[in-house]
Amino acid sequence: MSKSPRPNSGLHPDSLLAHAGGGFDPATGAVVPPIQTATTFVRDEDYEPVRPGHIYSRDSNDLYLKAEKLIATLEDGAESRLFASGMAAIAAIVRSIKPGGTLLVQSGIYWGTTHFLRKHCKRNNIVLVETDASNFDSIHDEISITKPDMVWLEVPSNPYLKVADISRISKLCKEHGALLAVDATAATPLILKPLALGADLVMHSATKALNGHSDLLGGVVSTREPDSEAWTFISEERQIAGAILGSFEAWLLLRGLRTLALRVERMNVNAMALARYLETHPKVETVLYPGLPGHPHHDLAKAQMTGGFGSLLSVQVQGGKASALRVAGSLDVFQRATSLGGTESLVEHRHTIEGDVTSVPENLLRLSVGIEHQADLVSDFEQALTAIK
Numbered sequence: 001m002s003k004s005p006r007p008n009s010g011l012h013p014d015s016l017l018a019h020a021g022g023g024f025d026p027a028t029g030a031v032v033p034p035i036q037t038a039t040t041f042v043r044d045e046d047y048e049p050v051r052p053g054h055i056y057s058r059d060s061n062d063l064y065l066k067a068e069k070l071i072a073t074l075e076d077g078a079e080s081r082l083f084a085s086g087m088a089a090i091a092a093i094v095r096s097i098k099p100g101g102t103l104l105v106q107s108g109i110y111w112g113t114t115h116f117l118r119k120h121c122k123r124n125n126i127v128l129v130e131t132d133a134s135n136f137d138s139i140h141d142e143i144s145i146t147k148p149d150m151v152w153l154e155v156p157s158n159p160y161l162k163v164a165d166i167s168r169i170s171k172l173c174k175e176h177g178a179l180l181a182v183d184a185t186a187a188t189p190l191i192l193k194p195l196a197l198g199a200d201l202v203m204h205s206a207t208k209a210l211n212g213h214s215d216l217l218g219g220v221v222s223t224r225e226p227d228s229e230a231w232t233f234i235s236e237e238r239q240i241a242g243a244i245l246g247s248f249e250a251w252l253l254l255r256g257l258r259t260l261a262l263r264v265e266r267m268n269v270n271a272m273a274l275a276r277y278l279e280t281h282p283k284v285e286t287v288l289y290p291g292l293p294g295h296p297h298h299d300l301a302k303a304q305m306t307g308g309f310g311s312l313l314s315v316q317v318q319g320g321k322a323s324a325l326r327v328a329g330s331l332d333v334f335q336r337a338t339s340l341g342g343t344e345s346l347v348e349h350r351h352t353i354e355g356d357v358t359s360v361p362e363n364l365l366r367l368s369v370g371i372e373h374q375a376d377l378v379s380d381f382e383q384a385l386t387a388i389k
């Protein structure tokens, strides 16, 4: 009987991904896994589970296990846990900080994370310190002074595309006994591996590029230390507190993962081409993309990331809010919608979304670059930028 590529088989990530979840169904011989909808599993006459470990689907389910094993391998990690959304994954990690503790978080990250952390810390008597983690001196000082229980980074950050030095920050965290968690959603595990750089935990909103088709909400956390206290807590948040991904979503995620390598490759190339084009455009003030040599953290991004710089970029157009909205309104290929990492390119005026909660510049448009033909994306901007004077 032919074997299927399994995580830890030494194959390249692209090959593992191409077979994600497939070929292991002895009952049918199907090359894709069946959708596992059962919530409960049978015991034999001696009251042992017919399939060891399979008792109730909040504890275990074949589809989660397949996706989790694959993602752990991609992350250079030991274990992963899927969650019902990226925010559920973030909440599970952060809830491990006890009341009276301190959380040091990177400023200017995904505003939903900031919003949640501010509320959560206030309600639970946790000191929240926000700092620009891409400025090493600043985070060095904050860690030394505040002695946090956990440091939270987002690399690259959304929507500013700042790049924090995971390796150096992880050394600081170890010196001061802080746990380092990294949200690497905008990068994907194919181009950034925070665990290999010293982070304790890495999380992704699987809603974004991991699934890649804008049709499920999911989150995932991975570790290299499955015996750690933090990992036990996070696993229990998933299992006992029940922040679990639906079975159909787990199936969709495995399906989406099959094309991750191809999508990431194309999106990296498209984003780079668009960033280069926009950078020279007279109606563009600034392009925020770590792949551009002029980006303040380009050298660090180049050293930390492999094979590309991701599909997220931001552009500040000449003029203010009205200009930015006019450009967004004139785009045809880019859809005006929130989110990122899907096959379709999206544009978002973040100031409209975030309002005065954060200080996103009014002329900033965040772009999630998809897998369309590069020339169509460039010409879409070419025509849209004619809308402003």
Ligand code: PLP
Binding pocket: 085, 086, 087, 088, 110, 112, 113, 154, 158, 183, 185, 186, 204, 205, 206, 207, 208, 217, 218, 219, 339, 340
């Ligand atoms: N992290 C980042 C960087 C995000 O952009 C998002 C959502 O946009 C999240 C986390 C939250 O993920 P979800 O929407 O799956 O809950």
